[in-house]
Structures are given as structure tokens and as C-alpha cells.
Amino acid sequence: MRSRRSxxxxxxxxxxxxxxxxxxxxxxxxxLLLRLWYLQILEGDRYFTLSANNxxxxxxxxxPRGFILDRHGDILVENxxxxxxxxxxxxxxxxxxxxxxxxxxxxxxxxxxxARLAEGKARPYQPLLLxxxxxxxxxxxxxxxxxxxxxxxxxxxxxxxxxxxxxxANLLGYxxxxxxTQLLREEYRDxxxxxxxxxxxxxxxxxxxxxxxxxxxQVEVDARGRALRLVNRTEPxxxxxIYLTIDRKIQDAAEAAFAGKKGTVVAMNPTTGxxxxxxxxxxxxxxxxxxxxxxxxxxxIAGDPGHPLQNRAVQAQYPPGSIFKLIVAIAGLESGALTxxxxxxxxxxFHLGSVKFDDWKKGGHGTLDLRGAIVNxxxxxxxxxxxxxxxxxxxxxxxxxxxxxxxxxxLGDEAKGHLPNPQPRKxxxxxxxxxxxxxxxxxxxxxxxSPMQLLSMVSAIANGGTLYRPFVVKRVVSxxxxxxxEYEPEAMHQVGxxxxxxxxxxxxxxxxVQEGTGSRSKVPGVLIAGKTGTAQVVKKGEEKRQPDLKDHxxxxxxxxxxxxxxxxxxxxxxxxFGGLVAAPIAKAVYEAAFGIGPRYAxxxxxxxxxxxxxx
Amino acid sequence: xxxxxxxxxxxxGLVGAILGMTVLGVLTIYSANALATSAFRQxxxxxxxxxxxxxxxxxxxxxxxxxxNLGRFAYVIFGLSLLSLLVVLVLGKTGLGAxxxxxxxxxxxxxxxxxxxxxxxxxxxYFDDHREELHRPQVMILPxxxxxxxxxxxxxxxxxxxxxxxVFLAVGVMxxxxxxxxxxxxxxxxxxxxxxxxxxxxxxxQRRRILVFFNPDLDPLGASYHxxxxxxxxxxxxxxxxxxxxxxxxxxxxxxxxxxxxxxAVLAEQWGFLGTLLVLLVYVYLITRGLQIAMESxxxxxxxxxxxxxxxxAIQVFINVAMVLGMLPVVGIPLPLLSYGGSSMxxxxxxxxxxxxxxxxxxxx
Numbered sequence: 001m002r003s004r005r006s007x008x009x010x011x012x013x014x015x016x017x018x019x020x021x022x023x024x025x026x027x028x029x030x031x032l033l034l035r036l037w038y039l040q041i042l043e044g045d046r047y048f049t050l051s052a053n054n055x056x057x058x059x060x061x062x063x064p065r066g067f068i069l070d071r072h073g074d075i076l077v078e079n080x081x082x083x084x085x086x087x088x089x090x091x092x093x094x095x096x097x098x099x100x101x102x103x104x105x106x107x108x109x110x111x112x113x114x115a116r117l118a119e120g121k122a123r124p125y126q127p128l129l130l131x132x133x134x135x136x137x138x139x140x141x142x143x144x145x146x147x148x149x150x151x152x153x154x155x156x157x158x159x160x161x162x163x164x165x166x167x168x169a170n171l172l173g174y175x176x177x178x179x180x181t182q183l184l185r186e187e188y189r190d191x192x193x194x195x196x197x198x199x200x201x202x203x204x205x206x207x208x209x210x211x212x213x214x215x216x217x218q219v220e221v222d223a224r225g226r227a228l229r230l231v232n233r234t235e236p237x238x239x240x241x242i243y244l245t246i247d248r249k250i251q252d253a254a255e256a257a258f259a260g261k262k263g264t265v266v267a268m269n270p271t272t273g274x275x276x277x278x279x280x281x282x283x284x285x286x287x288x289x290x291x292x293x294x295x296x297x298x299x300x301i302a303g304d305p306g307h308p309l310q311n312r313a314v315q316a317q318y319p320p321g322s323i324f325k326l327i328v329a330i331a332g333l334e335s336g337a338l339t340x341x342x343x344x345x346x347x348x349x350f351h352l353g354s355v356k357f358d359d360w361k362k363g364g365h366g367t368l369d370l371r372g373a374i375v376n377x378x379x380x381x382x383x384x385x386x387x388x389x390x391x392x393x394x395x396x397x398x399x400x401x402x403x404x405x406x407x408x409x410x411l412g413d414e415a416k417g418h419l420p421n422p423q424p425r426k427x428x429x430x431x432x433x434x435x436x437x438x439x440x441x442x443x444x445x446x447x448x449x450s451p452m453q454l455l456s457m458v459s460a461i462a463n464g465g466t467l468y469r470p471f472v473v474k475r476v477v478s479x480x481x482x483x484x485x486e487y488e489p490e491a492m493h494q495v496g497x498x499x500x501x502x503x504x505x506x507x508x509x510x511x512x513v514q515e516g517t518g519s520r521s522k523v524p525g526v527l528i529a530g531k532t533g534t535a536q537v538v539k540k541g542e543e544k545r546q547p548d549l550k551d552h553x554x555x556x557x558x559x560x561x562x563x564x565x566x567x568x569x570x571x572x573x574x575x576x577f578g579g580l581v582a583a584p585i586a587k588a589v590y591e592a593a594f595g596i597g598p599r600y601a602x603x604x605x606x607x608x609x610x611x612x613x614x615x
Numbered sequence: 616x617x618x619x620x621x622x623x624x625x626x627x628g629l630v631g632a633i634l635g636m637t638v639l640g641v642l643t644i645y646s647a648n649a650l651a652t653s654a655f656r657q658x659x660x661x662x663x664x665x666x667x668x669x670x671x672x673x674x675x676x677x678x679x680x681x682x683x684n685l686g687r688f689a690y691v692i693f694g695l696s697l698l699s700l701l702v703v704l705v706l707g708k709t710g711l712g713a714x715x716x717x718x719x720x721x722x723x724x725x726x727x728x729x730x731x732x733x734x735x736x737x738x739x740x741y742f743d744d745h746r747e748e749l750h751r752p753q754v755m756i757l758p759x760x761x762x763x764x765x766x767x768x769x770x771x772x773x774x775x776x777x778x779x780x781x782v783f784l785a786v787g788v789m790x791x792x793x794x795x796x797x798x799x800x801x802x803x804x805x806x807x808x809x810x811x812x813x814x815x816x817x818x819x820x821q822r823r824r825i826l827v828f829f830n831p832d833l834d835p836l837g838a839s840y841h842x843x844x845x846x847x848x849x850x851x852x853x854x855x856x857x858x859x860x861x862x863x864x865x866x867x868x869x870x871x872x873x874x875x876x877x878x879x880a881v882l883a884e885q886w887g888f889l890g891t892l893l894v895l896l897v898y899v900y901l902i903t904r905g906l907q908i909a910m911e912s913x914x915x916x917x918x919x920x921x922x923x924x925x926x927x928x929a930i931q932v933f934i935n936v937a938m939v940l941g942m943l944p945v946v947g948i949p950l951p952l953l954s955y956g957g958s959s960m961x962x963x964x965x966x967x968x969x970x971x972x973x974x975x976x977x978x979x980x
Binding site for chain 1: 791846854888909940
């Protein structure tokens with residue numbers, strides 16, 4: 001308790017002022033009552049008539065959604081006008097004739113149209129939707145036969161359009177009508193049934209900005225609900241435009257290089273975290289959702305065993321395979337368990353007790369130092385390196401590079417991946433064994449990562465040890481040109497690794513591309529650093545019998561080595577060897593980014609070390 | 616700590632009035648949304664009923680421990696409330712657009728509501744600590760600064776209504792303390808000069824609402840539509856109202872926000888002038904009772920606390936009703952005890968509980 005106070009009051013005037021306050025309350029109440037008297041008693045009859053004798057109705061006019069553009073202002077998502085066919089049952093003089101004409105135009109049975117018109121009988125003045133999104137020929141037919149179709153009219157409405165179909169679809173997302181489950185939830189309480197909203201990707205995350213404000217028409221209606229006149233109209237206000245960090249040129253190149261494959265390509269500026277391209281396959285055509293999607297199409301997309309709705313770059317996780325050797329090497333250099341000079345003789349296999357672990361190369365690599373082991377992706381070297389470094393240190397460095405945590409792109413659920421959690425052997429339970437460490441050292445077993453996590457990881461190696469939050473939206477700009485939001489690079493944390501370790505890693509990774517397993521990504525004029533990976537999906541040998549269970553092909557890389565501007569991770573599901581399958585796709589991405597190669601030969605810009613496309 | 620004799624001094628009349636109002640609120644929310652298409656809206660009254668139960672629990676809980684103990688933590692509470700406002704700002708930044716709520720488990724909490732009570736506590740404690748120096752104008756500087764910081768943070772959320780309320784509340788308490796008009800006039804003039812600056816911080820929709828208030832033709836479908844429909848609803852109630860569940864204007868979705876800020880319009884349509892008169896008289900009773908409690912108490916801290924809570928109620932009721940009647944711009948302030956909303960209910964009950972608390976212990980200090 002607080003110490004007792006000496007008795008009050010020193011302020012004699014206080015009670016007086018409190019009395020004045022009461023007086024104020026009375027006056028305030030009186031003001032409100034006078035107003036109520038005026039509204040309810042004096043004007044009551046007038047307002048009663050206004051409320052009873054039908055009144056103003058509000059009719060929503062849908063606002064066009066904002067565009068989504070790439071970093072240079074190229075349109076990725078826009079709107080197109082669509083025409084819906086409506087009937088006002090009351091105005092249809094001869095339903096049978098109208099139904100027959102319409103059936104002919106819409107190419108359906110007349111009975112179907114008649115049945116639909118009959119549904120509108122209950123509310124004859126309400127516009128009745130007959131068909132959404134008429135195609136051009138039907139529209140022309142309706143216009144031509146307007147005189148035969150009293151009470152039938154067309155209404156124009158903006159609809160979402162993705163001009164390049166499935167390009168970056170998993171990143172951009174799609175829009176569709178708000179569904180029944182959503183309507184029951186509090187956050188959707190202000191949505192009308194049938195209203196469109198973003199359901200995934202950027203469309204969903206930035207829906208509040210993109211959607212704009214619906215306009216409306218204030219219509220005076222008579223007692224039976226018929227519109228008498230348009231009292232007022234507020235134009236809808238278009239949503240804001242979203243400028244992405246995506247570079248259309250790089251995106252297109254990645255899409256083209258990935259054609260027919262399953263997996264993902266992600267490119268990012270390693271010094272900022274800006275995503276430059278994101279491909280995820282199989283994909284889907286978001287245009288299907290923008291019109292009301294047919295049950296058939298929905299079944300096909302949702303039931304596809306390839307999960308086309310999944311954004312594989314962030315939502316899927318795979319064993320990293322040999323890419324993980326980078327982590328083991330860093331952990332070794334940091335803990336002192338390895339030095340660049342540490343040598344191992346590889347004869348093609350490693351024996352731990354009675355268990356034999358094979359190298360991918362029959363006959364082995366001979367004597368290798370650490371750089372040679374990375375360049376040739378020698379398994380035997382890393383089996384032993386992993387044992388020397390110890391699983392705890394490997395896990396610690398993995399965490400420092402962001403593995404095991406969602407990378408933070410923020411477009412919905414993100415895979416966390418998985419890291420080993422070595423437990424000492426307990427009675428009755430298999431604990432962590434040296435064999436587990438051996439397997440983990442080449443990125444198999446209990447190590448699982450998402451492609452985005454590996455992209456952040458190689459970016460940190462490239463930029464000198466900073467983990468940036470990957471982001472895909474650069475700016476939100478209103479229709480009037482005001483910048484509503486601007487997103488800046490966000491350094492999440494430092495990996496805490498010695499600079500010389502990272503210098504060594506960059507040199508070794510450059511060797512991978514120059515002379516090692518990643519040489520198929522080589523682009524003349526640009527020094528690329530990378531690491532290949534081939535992640536086993538099933539037990540060795542098994543894949544020969546089941547070709548759809550072939551190894552996953554990885555390639556994680558960045559360029560130019562001394563001034564990194566772009567980092568690229570490629571994953572081809574069941575693609576085979578990383579160096580053979582994934583590296584050439586990265587090469588196509590680099591060619592586009594740096595404007596080099598046959599496809600970009602006409603561009604006059606020289607093989608630039610500082611490409612302008614990547615500002 | 617709890618003394619059975621305290622029950623003797625329990626103000627059952629006040630409790631009765633409070634309970635009556637909350638029940639009226641639930642019934643009105645039920646009738647206003649019974650015809651809504653969304654299942655969520657149809658069950659709003661059940662949620663409100665839950666909040667009433669929580670609120671009544673808090674009302675009694677707020678009486679159990681002496682208000683003096685609360686006073687000891689006044690500065691800490693105020694600090695925490697500032698912190699939570701900052702948290703909202705930060706979360707709001709990443710959560711796109713306006714965000715006034717923090718998610719705590721299954722609930723969303725609106726910290727700006729709690730700021731009101733935290734500020735009252737802070738002011739009461741501060742002036743109590745400095746009661747010997749009240750004649751010195753410098754004493755007013757820190758409270759004024761604290762108020763402006765609160766108001767600014769709330770405004771940034773953006774919640775113009777609560778920000779204004781916070782300023783009015785602090786000015787009210789200072790006036791009670793004898794802040795002379797000589798000081799107040801320069802403050803008001805200064806405020807007038809700063810208004811354009813304030814304008815700069817407002818969101819587009821807030822500016823529009825204020826402009827529309829002065830020129831309703833600017834936005835026939837938005838804010839002016841609300842006001843026009845609200846006036847029709849109130850006026851059409853006439854002298855005796857259309858009766859419960861029979862208020863077409865407010866039920867048929869002509870009146871937006873009929874369960875929160877415009878609840879009074881529903882009441883007015885259903886019960887007419889008679890009903891609104893009664894409701895306003897109950898509010899006057901609650902507020903004057905609070906001021907009486909302030910006068911009776913011999914403890915300066917308690918006096919300020921009670922006066923602060925009463926001012927909060929008075930200002931909120933006046934602004935909300937005046938807004939519904941088209942006398943003030945639409946700024947978004949809930950009607951205490953009646954409007955739908957958990958945070959508002961809890962905070963109002965907390966305030967009223969403090970009044971009961973002070974009343975019970977008026978002979979103890």
C-alpha cells in the first residue's frame with residue numbers, strides 16, 4: 001500500500017468544478033434531446049414516409065483491380081472487359097420467344113433458358129444473371145438481335161487477365177469469387193457473395209491494395225423494387241498497381257529454359273533479397289480462375305498429383321544433396337576441423353565399420369584437398385569431413401545460414417525444411433549414429449531444405465555473410481501515382497562466419513563452374529560460382545527400375561563472383577544429375593540477366609560486368 | 616483485503632443501470648442483424664453476450680482490490696499501454712493498411728481502447744503526486760505531452776475518433792483541476808494552427824468523412840449516405856418507435872455499422888423518442904453518479920480517477936450520439952455498454968468498476 005496521505009482537500013474549488021461538470025452533462029444531454037425532438041417528433045412523419053415508401057438502393061459497381069508489373073513496368077497482370085448477360089424478367093413480354101432466341105445464341109436448349117427465366121419470376125425487377133463472360137460472337141449476336149430481346153441486356157465488368165498464362169503463376173497467385181467457407185469468417189464479413197478476391201500469391205497478400213474501392217449507384221426504386229431513376233453514381237476507384245522485383249526478361253528466360261520440367265527456378269539479387277525470377281512447375285493458368293472456374297477444371301488442377309497450385313520454391317522441401325557440402329565445408333573451416341589443405345584419398349568408397357558408403361564416381365577421385373573436393377563434389381571426402389566436424393557444428397552453421405527456418409518471403413505458408421536433431425542413443429531407441437552423420441554430410445537423410453532457403457544460403461556466401469529477407473514487391477503505387485508503400489532490403493542477420501572462409505568458398509565454387517561439376521553453366525564473360533547437387537530420392541539402384549523416381553537435380557549459384565548481382569537456384573525434380581540437368585538452366589538465366597549469348601546477341605550492350613538490368 | 620462491510624456501500628443502483636444497458640445492447644444487436652445474410656452477423660449477438668459476461672466479471676473484479684493498489688502501478692500500466700500501441704503500429708506496418716488490433720490467442724485486442732483508461736490512471740496519479748504544485752503551470756507540461764503522444768500513436772493506427780477522445784478527456788481533467796481559460800485559449804489557438812498539420816496525418820477516408828460532413832454532396836454513397844440513412848432511421852422512429860424487430864431501415868442493410876457505431880440509430884428507430892430519452896437519461900444517471908462519487912471521495916487520487924472515468928463516458932456518449940444524429944462528422948467512437956465490441960465493453964466495465972470501487976471505499980481513506 002502507498003503511505004497514508006494527510007487528509008485532503010487542498011483544492012477547495014474542486015467540488016465546485018465537479019458541479020459545473022454536471023451542469024455541462026445536463027446541457028449536452030439537452031442538446032441531443034433537442035435534436036432528437038427535431039428529428040423524431042417534428043420531422044418524424046417525413047422521415048417515416050422516406051423509410052416506408054421505398055427509398056434509395058445501392059448497387060455496387062466493381063472497382064478494377066490494380067495491375068501487377070515487373071520492376072521495369074512491364075505488365076504481368078491486367079484486366080480485360082467482359083460482358084455478362086442479364087435479364088429483367090418483368091420487361092420480357094414473351095418469354096418463350098426470347099428463350100428460343102437466346103438459346104440459339106447461347107447454343108443451349110431453349111428449356112434451359114426458360115427454366116432460368118422462371119427462377120427470376122419471384123423478383124421480377126431484379127436483374128437476373130444468365131451468362132457470365134460472353135464470348136465475342138455471342139455478344140455480337142445479342143447486339144444484332146436486340147429488338148427481338150426485350151428485357152435482355154449486357155453489362156460490362158472488368159475481369160482479371162494474365163496475358164502470359166502460367167508465367168510466374170505460383171508467385172502472382174490467382175483471384176476467384178469469395179467462397180462459402182470464407183464468407184463465414186470474421187475477416188471476410190464485408191464481402192458480398194460473388195465478390196472477387198486474391199486467393200494466393202501476390203494477389204492475396206496485397207489484395208487490400210490491389211482491390212480498390214467499389215463504386216456504386218444510388219438508385220431510387222418504387223414500392224415494387226423497380227428502378228425509377230439514377231440518383232447518383234460514384235465511380236469505382238481502381239486498386240493500386242504493384243511493382244514487383246521480378247525482371248520480366250529473366251523470368252521469361254527461366255520459364256523457357258524450364259519448359260517441360262518439374263521443379264523450380266528462383267533468382268534473387270544476393271545483396272538485397274529482391275526476387276528477380278521465380279518459376280514453379282507444373283503450374284496452372286490463372287485465367288481459368290478469373291472467370292468462374294468450371295468444376296471440371298478445378299478437379300483437374302486440385303487433383304493433379306503434380307500439385308500445380310504449390311509454389312515449389314518456398315512451399316516444397318527436398319534433400320539438398322551435395323549443395324549441403326558447402327555448409328559442411330564452412331563448418332569445418334570455422335571450427336578448425338578442416339583447413340583448405342586438408343587432404344583425403346578417395347578410392348570410390350568409404351567404410352565405417354562394416355558399412356560401405358559409395359562415392360558417385362566409380363574408382364574415386366584420387367587425392368583431393370578441400371577445394372578439389374568441392375569442385376569435384378567428392379562424397380568420400382565429405383563423409384570423413386562430416387565425421388571430423390561433428391553433426392552439432394554442422395547443424396549450428398546450417399541454422400546460421402537460415403536453414404530450418406522459413407525464409408520469410410511472406411506469400412503464405414513456407415516450408416521450414418528439417419535439420420538433424422542428434423539425440424544420444426537411449427535404451428530401446430535408435431539414437432544418432434556416426435552413420436547418420438556420414439549420410440547428412442552429403443545432404444541426404446535427415447537434412448531437408450526448400451529451394452528458397454538454399455538461395456538465401458548461397459546469397460549469404462556471395463554477399464559476405466548477410467541473410468537478407470527475400471521479397472518480391474518493390475512498390476505499391478496508387479492510380480494517381482502516389483507511392484503508398486515502398487519496400488527496402490531487410491538484412492535479417494549476419495551468419496557470423498570469418499570473411500576468409502567465405503572468400504575461400506567463393507573461389508571453390510568458382511572452380512565448380514570453371515573446371516568442375518557445374519561447367520555446363522559457364523557463360524563467356526561472366527565469372528559464375530556454383531555448386532551442383534544430385535539428391536537421391538529412393539535407394540540406390542531402385543531409380544533404374546522406376547524412372548519417375550530419378551534423383552533430383554540441383555544447382556545453386558551466383559555471379560559475378562567478385563561483385564555478385566544475381567544468385568540462381570535450380571531444382572529439377574527427378575531430373576537426374578545436377579551438373580547435367582540443372583546447371584544448363586541456370587546458364588540460360590545468367591545469359592538473360594547479363595544479356596550474353598546467341599539469343600541476346602542483337603543487344604548492343606557489351607558483355608557488361610555491371611549489367612543495367614539488375615540495377 | 617476484502618472486507619464484508621464493503622458490501623454495505625456497494626452501489627446496487629449503478630450496477631442495475633449498467634446491466635440493463637448491456638442487455639438492451641444485446642437485444643438491439645440481435646434485432647439489427649437477424650435478417651443479415653452472413654452467418655457471422657447473425658451470431659453477433661451471441662458474441663456480444665459473451666462480452667457482456669466477461670464485462671460483468673471485470674466489473675466485479677475491478678471492485679475487489681482497492682483502487683489504491685491500481686494507483687501504485689499507474690505509471691507501469693501507462694507505459695505498457697504506450698508499448699502496446701507501438702506494437703500495433705509495427706504489426707500494422709507489416710500487416711498491410713490499418714491495423715488497430717493485436718491478436719492474443721483467439722481474441723483480437725484493440726489497445727487504443729485500453730489507452731483511455733491507462734491515461735486516466737496516469738493523469739490521476741500524476742496530479743495526485745504533484746497536488747501541492749498545481750498552481751504552477753509547468754506541472755501541466757508532462758501530462759499534456761503524454762496525452763499528445765498517446766493521441767498521436769492512436770491517430771497513426773489510424774483511429775481519429777479515439778485520438779480526439781483522448782485529447783478531450785485530458786483537457787476535461789485539466790479543466791477540473793482548475794486549468795485556467797488563460798492557458799486553455801492559447802492551447803486551443805495553437806491547436807487551430809496545428810490542425811493543417813494534423814490533416815496531413817489523416818488517411819484519405821478520414822479526410823473524406825470530415826469534408827463530407829461539411830459538404831455532404833461530395834460523397835453521396837459513402838459517408839453522407841451513412842449520415843442520411845442514419846437520420847432517416849432515427850427520424851422514422853417517431854415518438855414511440857416501430858417496435859423491436861420491426862425497424863426496417865436499420866435491419867435491411869440501409870444502415871451500415873448498425874451493430875457498432877450506429878447502434879443508437881437502431882435504438883431510435885425501434886423505440887422512438889421515448890426510448891432515446893430513456894437511454895440518454897440512464898447515461899446521464901451513470902455519468903452524474905460518477906461525478907458524485909468523485910465529489911464524495913476524500914482521496915484526491917480517487918476524485919480524479921472517478922472524474923476521469925465519468926468524463927470518458929460523457930465524451931464518448933456525446934460524440935457517438937451527435938454523430939448518429941448528423942451533428943458531428945463520422946469519426947468512429949463506440950457507444951459505451953451498447954455498441955458491439957469486446958475491447959470497448961471491457962474498458963467501459965473496468966472504468967465503471969473503478970467507480971464502484973471508489974464508492975465502496977469512500978470511508979476508508
